[in-house]
Amino acid sequence: MSKGARRWALEAERYRRDGFLSPVRIIGHGEAADHRRKLERAEAAAGNLHYQAKVHTILRSPLQLATHPRALDVVEALLGPNILVWNVTYIIKEPRTPAHVSWHQDLTYWGLDGEDQVSMWLALSPANETSGCMRLVPGSHREGRRGHRLTGDEANVLFQGQTVDGVDESAAELCPLQPGEASFHHGWTLHASLPNRSDDRRIGLNVQYLAPRMRQVKHSRDTALLARGVDEFGHFEHDIPATEDLHPDALARHRELNRLYQETVGRGP
Template identity: 30%
Template structure:
């Protein structure tokens, strides 16, 4: 790692395995949520998933899509693929502003508490007919964070549905801790390198269609994945990652963190700088 913006899409598994972590689901206990309802808090604790929630209007959604169209064209011109735009908030001010978006953060704060860190941002863009899938996995198996209190916000840039490879989840799987997984080869068609086999043992399958401008939120322990895009339409989403400020990051990942709500100790989260 050469600088604060040099992070692999798939972190080194051996390095993460050396980190001692407390791995379990921490239910939200919030009797007075500001934007979510008590029923939504209960659903979160039960399912490990919430959505869809609308955060962007039509004009803002269209502006974001045009922004990403341009960013994707630059990425292709540089010889990279549509999955390679990672830690984007450290490189692109527009993504930083999405990570710190007050409406998005308000949903997250109702689940995580008043002191929140935004530390990750990654575009997952399936081009029409690209044949790639995201096998069943848990996010926490990739992240050197402890305890496992992180969440992912999935912001739809394009409509995502069954035809173009939208996300699918196993609700309730977040209550099983870290689930054993197999590894996959680089040429397997899996965007990542892990697969949880027999995910139906751990929860109830749910397909999660979502419209552009909406978000979903899922626990770092939720088993989820997505099938290949078999349509003639693109399917792009921006994942935004958050955790409470009492989480500790290892392997220099604390350098990616941004205080998006409340405060955080500087020795744990020194604070990244907004790019220009």
């Protein structure tokens, strides 16, 4: 284990107990504001980027954040030295809109065959009770898979509106984050978020990390980027990281990647 990752050993214990870790500062306020400006410049040029898959293949800012050494140190302490970035996506709730995320577990619909996975949610604007930060149920990752109902709710950010009924919300913890802070959660941890009632955009960058032994079983094709260590398994085709912003070749590849992702995650249980 690297020296950077060894510093997170105590927090890793807490993660194994609770199924999440928060808040973890990854970058400073000024840097977070700079990354937000870069996102908003890209939106002005390319249109809506909310919930587009694999944005690290078309933009350098999300690539830098997803592969930030501090983020990878935390992930290494949780997953081990070999780390794939599977997906990077902005989750944006516009001010005073009904967009929300229902109670769900990530690993129920990603088509991955194991649980060597962790998600980082990095705030690029204040995420708090008013703006609809995440709520998570501590320890729920240890209770395994829960039944999900597909709702088709238009205001639900999740493609299929998948929802776990009967969650004891009194057990949930609110997970407020300042810009530049992140939470890390396990794919079986029950989580949700309410609408943004603030006057600012609530912007998160969601990065999904895997250990290379994981395998996609819901689709014959899937891709990932090796971020640290080695991939001795070769279960994923290789994503090409962005070397400039919105290059036409990268955008053409990205359309296909986004289609593949939606075919995998956007359908079936």
